Amino acid sequence: MTHINRLRNTEKLVVACDIDDVKFPFVPRFCEFHNRAYGTNMSPSDFHVYSFGEVMGVSKEESLKRIDEEYLRSEEFLTAEPMAGSEDAIEHLASDFRVIDVTARRDNYKPTTHRWVEHFFPQVERVHFSQNHYVHAGDRISKAQICLENGAQFLIEDSGDYALQVADAGVSVYLFDQPWNQGVEHGIITRIPGTGKGHWDNLLDAVYRDV
Numbered sequence: 207m208t209h210i211n212r213l214r215n216t217e218k219l220v221v222a223c224d225i226d227d228v229k230f231p232f233v234p235r236f237c238e239f240h241n242r243a244y245g246t247n248m249s250p251s252d253f254h255v256y257s258f259g260e261v262m263g264v265s266k267e268e269s270l271k272r273i274d275e276e277y278l279r280s281e282e283f284l285t286a287e288p289m290a291g292s293e294d295a296i297e298h299l300a301s302d303f304r305v306i307d308v309t310a311r312r313d314n315y316k317p318t319t320h321r322w323v324e325h326f327f328p329q330v331e332r333v334h335f336s337q338n339h340y341v342h343a344g345d346r347i348s349k350a351q352i353c354l355e356n357g358a359q360f361l362i363e364d365s366g367d368y369a370l371q372v373a374d375a376g377v378s379v380y381l382f383d384q385p386w387n388q389g390v391e392h393g394i395i396t397r398i399p400g401t402g403k404g405h406w407d408n409l410l411d412a413v414y415r416d417v
């Protein structure tokens with residue numbers, strides 16, 4: 207039985223999935239944290255760039271302090287639940303694909319990331335930690351390399367930069383439409399709107415239309 211399952215598993219195609227702002231509501235929860243802690247009125251629609259320092263109007267050092275020290279330990283971060291539709295959609299995808307996660311989260315996020323993914327997304331085979339362009343994150347390989355080495359058919363992503371990097375390497379990307387990735391276009395990047403049924407149901411429609 208195990209043997210049969212394993213055989214079937216290896217025949218499945220691989221799907222790679224980002225975590226932050228695809229599965230984990232990083233920006234929305236960060237805004238809640240920041241508004242509480244700093245009395246601001248920040249909202250995800252303010253993120254026309256995926257640069258927290260720029261949106262907050264503070265230095266890189268101050269930005270890292272707020273994100274890596276304060277937010278990482280906050281209630282908002284620690285009690286965050288998956289984004290709407292993501293659990294059902296991953297469960298659905300996992301019946302037809304092997305699912306791996308690929309995130310640029312840094313080492314200080316590793317324990318909580320593993321716990322969170324195992325809890326909410328038990329179908330995920332493995333979490334891969336990729337290079338982070340913002341701060342040094344060890345000797346890691348890029349998202350594109352991880353997708354290629356794992357034979358990913360496509361990546362589900364919200365970052366315009368990573369989407370372009372992976373698409374340039376020849377791997378298709380489904381890009382969740384967000385204020386911070388406007389204008390990103392590529393022949394093998396499909397933009398997934400958050401309107402109507404929401405990102406994840408729209409993604410499933412696109413995936414099963416394309417395969």
Ligand SMILES: [Mg+2]
Nearest residue numbers: 224226227364
């Ligand atoms: Mg992301």
